[in-house]
Amino acid sequence: MLGTILLIARARPDIDLWQQVRRWWPVGLILLGGAGLVSLLPAASAKRGPLVLIVLGAGSLVVTSGGFPEWLRGYIWPLSLIVLGVVVLVRRSGGEQPISQPTARMWLVAQSRTFPWPTTGPSVLIMRAVASGCVIRLDGSENRQVRLEITAVLTGVDIWVPKGWTVHSGPPGPGGRVRNLATEAGAPESANLQVIALSVLSGIEVKES
Secondary structure, eight states: OHHHHHHHHHHOTTSOHHHHHHHHTHHHHHHHHHHHHHHTTTOSGGGHHHHHHHHHHHHHHHHHTTOSOGGGGGGHHHHHHHHHHHHHHOOOOSOOOOOOSOEEEEEEESOEEEEEOOSSSOSEEEEEEESOEEEEEOTTSOSOOEEEEEEEESOEEEEEEOTTOEEEEOOOOTTOEEEEOSEEOSSGGGOSEEEEEEEESOEEEEEEO
16 A cells, blocks of 8 residues: 555655545545455454444544534544543453463454364463454364453454353443353353453354354
8 A cells, every 4th residue: 555655656746645645544444344344244243343443434534534523623632542541441350360271362453353263272362352353263162161351342252152062251341242142151160161351342242153
């Protein structure tokens, strides 16, 4: 994209290209969200992240194209900084839990991805996601215990588990939702899958394959 911009700037010096970039950059967010929706077409909750990108892109496009009320323009950057600060400060509450199994850590920001869980490998996944869509497929895993620690902001997560697995999930968090369509476990210790979530305006859904 940068090469294309520089090429047009060199070939057409009469066009104020950077002004056009400043005006139309939100289209990139809309395209990114649209691509995420296509890649997560079979998913349900995971579409939330790409939809957030599309809404943010459309709102930003209204601002940069001049369709935003003049009196509100001065509040755009302060509000953006506040939102960024909330994202940085949000962390799962509670003390640290001892982890004896191999652990995987993951950061997703404005991404749409599908993760097949390996039959051998980490039993604990610590995931932080912002404005993303994620599908985690445990349906190929053997009968074992897995823990997912998810901090999700404006994100959707779909989790697929094998038939017969039991699932235990905690409270969703502010404005979030954790929906379990699989068999509910009576206690965390007896569950095949334990979901520990801080879901801020996000949705997490567990279902059988």
